[in-house]
Amino acid sequence: MTLFAARRQPQHHGYRHVPSTQPQHHPHYDDPSSTESDDDRSVELLEVPDVELACKAYASHHRSRSNSSLSSLSSIISSFAPGTHGYIRAASPRSRVRLARRVVHVALLALALWIFVTPIINPSYTHRPYHYSGMNLRREKVFIAANIIDEELIRGPWGESVEALVELLGEDNVFLSIYENDSGPGTKAALRDLAAKVKCRTSIVSDHIDIDAFPKVQVLPNEQRVKRIAYLAHVRNKAIEPLTRNATGMLFDKLLFLNDVIFSPKDAADLLFSTNIGPDGATRYHAACAMDFINPFKYYDTFATRDAEGHGLGVPFFPFFTSAGHGFSRADMLAGTDAVRVKSCWGGMVAFEAKWFVDQRSGLLLEAPDKLGSQSSTKPDGDERTRKTTTANVPSQQPTRPKQVRFRSLPELMWDASECCLIHADIGELAAKNPEPWENPQALDHGIYMNPFIRVAYDSRTHSWLEFTRRFERLYPIAQSFVNWLVSRPPYQARRAEVPGTVVWRRGWVFDGPVRDDVNRSRLHSHAITDEVAKFGHWEDIRQIASPGGFCGGRQLLLLKPQPWMPGERIWYKITPPKGAED
Incomplete structure (x- = not known):
């Protein structure tokens, strides 16, 4: 065998x-x-x-x-024998599908747990610092300025918040100045009623502005227009005129500028007196901005906001900034600080040190640079008086003295910047010449901050959601970074790194067409207008001295429509520059 x-x-x-x-x-x-x-x-x-x-x-x-x-x-x-314990079988397609489903289920469960837990244990800007009292503990003097034309807001939530804010700050510590123009009899009546309600000293001005008195620019035949930013700078300067002309008889510590927003009076007080507070209990800022939201998630004022290095924002969701450069502003936002370093901001409500609007050499208040008159009602010491003046000349957009600031615009064609950004650029330039001990220029800390605890909105519904939706913001950074990369944020800014006072060469638009012709262009859409503009001008290299605020601007031209303006009408339009700027 x-x-x-x-x-x-x-x-x-x-x-x-x-x-x-x-x-x-x-x-x-x-x-x-x-x-x-x-x-x-x-x-x-x-x-x-x-x-x-x-x-x-x-x-x-x-x-x-x-x-x-x-x-x-x-x-x-x-292990290789079918039917025995430990038998190894090659994975079938059906088992692979089951495995993939298990992985997806586990991932979804983890995601749901993350979404559920984050707003509870790690909310964003929900728990305010202990020293946020919503009170004027140091009895500081505040000048409140506003431009508002919305009658419903004046009679409604905005007016009510202003009344409460005056009471909270102390009527002896506040001066309220409101300037409006060409908004109709309803707004004027609402402002008169508000002046009668508030208990502090006030200057409520209703005026007519003759646009023809402003300097004009021209990029098309038959169309000499006023730059929108020049107009906005003028009306903001009119709102602070009682301060700059020393018409109040008071010396102020702070200037609070309000837009037509829904806000909390306690938040306004915390912005003024609690932002970046020092060991002595005093605030340490030159300017501090709230954040304004157009809906419960989306930040609105991207036009005036720049990060600590002058970059524009990313997509306007938390943490709002990008990682461009050193990414200081984004890092501050993620760290939850109440003083996010920026170069400029506005956010619907902004607090300034009042000293920037007076002469730093003498400590005396100076006259405002513009001389346009107005019709106003004032209420000093409880007695109402009326003064009337007439329009005299065009406002100058440059400060009369080098050591005080005013809202201003840029004169050139096809380049515009927000007056709310330029004011910070000017303050930053002055502050850099004599920095405070608490400033740290090496870390790009120049005393201009955004305070994300303080949030305002443009309607009551959005404002009511802001305390809740901020809890979820820690979920956004990864997605926001990806979208920033996807849409190439921040956008390129040709003048961001310019040093004020240095000689620079820039591409400027020169109008060389006829002043008038027989063509009616009133019905052209935006692209057609740009094509028309290209026919009547050219780009040219221009030698200039760089001014503060190069980081504020961009290639665009914002113009006012001719008067008369209808109530509720959008009174301005935008022209996109022709090709060839190469920046």
Whole structure:
């Protein structure tokens, strides 16, 4: 009988049958410690004439191996045998689908847990610092300025908040100045009613502005227009005129400028008196801005806001800034500080040190640079008086003295910047010449901050949601970074790194067409207007001295529509510059 016949009788010798499908080169057989090959053992057994002796010899040969080796071999072989414990089967397509589903389910569960837990244990800008009292503890004097034309807001939430704010700050510590123009009899009546309600001293001005008295620019025949920013700078300067002309009889610590926003009086007080507070309890800022929201999630004032290095914002969701440059502003926002370093901001409500609007050399208040008159009602010391003046000349957009600031615009064509950004650029330039001890210019800390705890909105519904939606903001940074990359934010700014006072070469637009022609262009859409503009001008290299605020601007031209303006009408339009600027 052959060796194979002997191996078919495992029941007589206690050996387990090994299927023919076992691996041919298992590590056990390739063990270099083994001194005999399979072929040698086979030959040895075949030489034994008696089958029984051959089987005994085979068993005796393998008994010399340890039981552990036999057990290991049996385990390895059985893993390849269907129906046995530990059987290894190749993954089928159906099992792969089940595995993928399990992974997706686990990922969704983790995501849901993250979304649920983050607003509870790690909310964004929800718990205000302990020193935020919403009070004027140091009895500081505040000049409140506003431009507002919305009758409903004046009679509604805005007016109510202003009344409450005056009471909170102390009527002896506040002067309220409101300037409006060409907004209709309803607004004028609402402002008169507000002046009668508030208990502080006021200057409520209703005026008509003759746009024809402003300097004009021209990029098309028949169209000499006023730049929108020049107009806005003028009306803001009119609102602070009682301060700059020393018409109040008071010396102020702070200037609070209000837009037509829904705000909390306590938030306004905390912005004024609690932002970046020092060990002595005094604030340490030159300017501090709130954040304004157009809906419960979206920041609005991207036109005036620049990060600590002058970059524009990313997509306007938390953390709002990008990682461009050193990313200081984004890092501050993620750190939850109440003083996010920026170069400029506005945010619907902004607090300034009042000293920037007076002469720093003498400490005396100066007259405002513009002389446009107005019709106003004032209420000094509770007695109402009326003064009337007439429009005399065009407002100058440059400050009369080098050490005070005013809202201003830029004169050139096809480049505009917000007056709310330029005011910060001017303050930053003055502050850099004589920095405060608490400033750190090396870390781009120039005393201009955004306070994300203080938030305002343009309607009551949005404002009511802001305390809740901010809780979820820690969920946004990864998505916001990805979208910033996707849409190439921040946008390129050709003049961001300009040093004020240095000589620079810029591309400027020069109008060289006829002043008048017979073509009616009033119905052209924006792209057609740009094409028309390109026919009547050219780009030219112009040598200039850089002024503060190069980081504020961009290639655009914002113009006012001709008067008369209808109530509720959008009174301005935008022209996109023709190609060829190369910046």
